[in-house]
Amino acid sequence: MKVIQTEIPDVLVISPRVFEDERGFFYESYNERVWQQKAHFVEHFVQDNHSRSAKNVLRGLHYQIKQPQGKLVRVVVGEVFDVAVDLRMSSKYFGQWVGVHLSAKDKQQLWIPAGFAHGFLVLSEYAETLYKATDYYAPEYERSILWNDPDLAIAWPLKEEPILSAKDKAGQRLKEAEVFA
Numbered sequence: 001m002k003v004i005q006t007e008i009p010d011v012l013v014i015s016p017r018v019f020e021d022e023r024g025f026f027y028e029s030y031n032e033r034v035w036q037q038k039a040h041f042v043e044h045f046v047q048d049n050h051s052r053s054a055k056n057v058l059r060g061l062h063y064q065i066k067q068p069q070g071k072l073v074r075v076v077v078g079e080v081f082d083v084a085v086d087l088r089m090s091s092k093y094f095g096q097w098v099g100v101h102l103s104a105k106d107k108q109q110l111w112i113p114a115g116f117a118h119g120f121l122v123l124s125e126y127a128e129t130l131y132k133a134t135d136y137y138a139p140e141y142e143r144s145i146l147w148n149d150p151d152l153a154i155a156w157p158l159k160e161e162p163i164l165s166a167k168d169k170a171g172q173r174l175k176e177a178e179v180f181a
C-alpha cells in the first residue's frame with residue numbers, strides 16, 4: 001500500500017496493493033495495524049456507510065459541527081470526483097479544497113480527517129461509495145456548505161447542472177457557516 005499526501009497534507013490518498021489472479025482480485029481495504037505503521041493512523045471507526053448515486057449526482061459538502069467525522073472513502077462501482085474542504089480555522093489550509101478521482105478500477109481511498117467538509121460528484125453511469133466514519137451520524141449537528149460557493153471555487157468536472165438534494169441546494173456559503181476552531 002502507498003500513502004500519498006495531497007496539497008492539504010492531512011488529506012491522504014491511500015493506494016492499496018491489489019492481488020489479481022484468474023479468479024479476480026483481492027485487497028485489504030483496511031487493516032488497523034498496517035495503517036498505523038504506514039500512515040501513522042490512530043483513528044477508530046464506528047460507522048460504515050454505503051451509497052449509490054446516478055451520474056451527475058453531487059452530494060455535499062457535508063460536515064458535523066459538534067461530532068465531526070473523519071471519513072475514509074472508496075468507490076466500489078464507477079467513478080467519482082471526491083472533494084475535501086478544510087474548515088479548521090487554525091489550519092493554514094483553511095478554506096482550501098482538494099479533489100481526487102476515486103474509482104472502482106483504481107481502488108484508491110481518500111482519508112479526510114475530522115474538521116473537513118466532504119462531497120462528491122458522480123462521473124460514471126452509477127457509482128457506489130463506501131466510507132468508514134470515526135463518529136456517529138448526528139443530524140442535529142449536520143451542516144452543508146454550498147457546492148458552488150464562489151469563495152471555494154471548486155473545479156468540479158461538470159458537463160451539466162448537478163443533481164442535488166433539497167438540503168444541498170440550500171447549503172450555506174463558507175463565510176456564513178459555522179466552522180471549527
Ligand SMILES: Cc1cn([C@H]2C[C@H](O)[C@@H](COP(=O)(O)OP(=O)(O)O[C@H]3O[C@@H](C)C(=O)[C@@H](O)[C@H]3O)O2)c(=O)[nH]c1=O
Nearest residue numbers: 049051059060061062063071118119120136137165167
Ligand atoms: C449520512 C446518513 C444519513 N442517514 C439517512 C438520513 C436520510 O434519511 C438519508 C439520506 O441522508 P443524506 O441525504 O444526508 O445522505 P447524503 O447526502 O449521501 O449524505 C452523506 O453525504 C456525504 C458526502 C458524506 O460525507 C456523508 O457524511 C453524508 O453527509 O439517510 C442515516 O441514517 N445515517 C447517516 O449516516
